[in-house]
Amino acid sequence: xxxxxxxxxxxxxxxxxxxxxxxxxxxxxxxxxxxxxxxxxxxxxxxxxxxxxxxxxxxxxxxxxxxxxxxxxxxxxxxxxxxxxxxxxxxxxxxxxxxxxxxxxxxxxxxxxxxxxxxxxxxxxxxxxxxxxxxxxxxxxxxxxxxxxxxxxxxxxxxxxxxxxxxxxxxxxxxxxxxxxxxxxxxxxxxxxxxxxxxxxxxxxxxxxxxxxxxxxxxxxxxxxxxxxxxxxxxxxxxxxxxxxxxxxxxxxxxxxxxxxxxxxxxxxxxxxxxxxxxxxxxxxxxxxxxxxxxxxxxxxxxxxxxxxxxxxxxxxxxxxxxxxxxxxxxxxxxxxxxxxxxxxx
Numbered sequence: 191x192x193x194x195x196x197x198x199x200x201x202x203x204x205x206x207x208x209x210x211x212x213x214x215x216x217x218x219x220x221x222x223x224x225x226x227x228x229x230x231x232x233x234x235x236x237x238x239x240x241x242x243x244x245x246x247x248x249x250x251x252x253x254x255x256x257x258x259x260x261x262x263x264x265x266x267x268x269x270x271x272x273x274x275x276x277x278x279x280x281x282x283x284x285x286x287x288x289x290x291x292x293x294x295x296x297x298x299x300x301x302x303x304x305x306x307x308x309x310x311x312x313x314x315x316x317x318x319x320x321x322x323x324x325x326x327x328x329x330x331x332x333x334x335x336x337x338x339x340x341x342x343x344x345x346x347x348x349x350x351x352x353x354x355x356x357x358x359x360x361x362x363x364x365x366x367x368x369x370x371x372x373x374x375x376x377x378x379x380x381x382x383x384x385x386x387x388x389x390x391x392x393x394x395x396x397x398x399x400x401x402x403x404x405x406x407x408x409x410x411x412x413x414x415x416x417x418x419x420x421x422x423x424x425x426x427x428x429x430x431x432x433x434x435x436x437x438x439x440x441x442x443x444x445x446x447x448x449x450x451x452x453x454x455x456x457x458x459x460x461x462x463x464x465x466x467x468x469x470x471x472x473x474x475x476x477x478x479x480x481x482x483x484x485x486x487x488x489x490x491x492x493x494x495x496x497x498x499x500x501x502x503x504x505x506x507x508x509x510x511x512x513x514x515x516x517x518x519x520x521x522x523x524x525x526x527x528x529x530x531x532x533x534x535x536x
Contacts, residue, residue, distance in 0.1 A: 214240045
């Protein structure tokens, strides 16, 4: 059993200066409890709700009464129904919104459009949702996660209108709907980009070269689970991303050649992380340390090494079983031969 309305109200009566409230799995909290939040927590700035049974109406009660609210995070809200909307207005103070696994997420569109100070978004949307997001012209940070229904079309529109973007994270969920076309649009229009994370999409050297050439201020880059990124693409980054300071590569088909290219290029690189790139071997660690002593290099292929070790153990175990079985077979044959001899003698 979770805390209920009565318990929440008691907390709110004592904690009158509460600025941050996180409700997770609170299935006993209803409209009465959320109304108490709006009534008693005038200083509330951050509200986070996950796995709760209340809905849009209760979120509205808090947002409308807590005029200083800045951050809203909602995950798996059970009570979000069609036709309900989170009210947005030109005076709202919300600067950050995070929505994950929300049914009827379009209910939050009025809040996003009406929040003139909105700078950061972390959401799951379709192309239709990206069309609405493109109206948030002052957007600074955008995280689009598990976007199975998003394509280059939606990303193009966001890039074209949200030219103030400094941080962009795109998780394409390996649907192959976002690639070079959308990223080239980003490179063309979001020249102030400082941080870019690409996960489960399919870019090539053409879009990476465009980003490296146009986004001169790019300081952070993450490439995760990109099957199209090999040594040639990494060499492009090494040669053109001059301002790059932090780089993370995970689950890409690069080899030691790409790592050496990055170490030789990117003069401002201070942090470099490589993980689950099976073609990269531990031999490259010493090479990096020798040629770039000041670089904080983090290399981790333990998953594959553990897998290989497990396979070796399995092979040894299999061989042991084979040897044991062979010995048992010989012993049984010997026993059978002895039994036959005894029978014949009798």
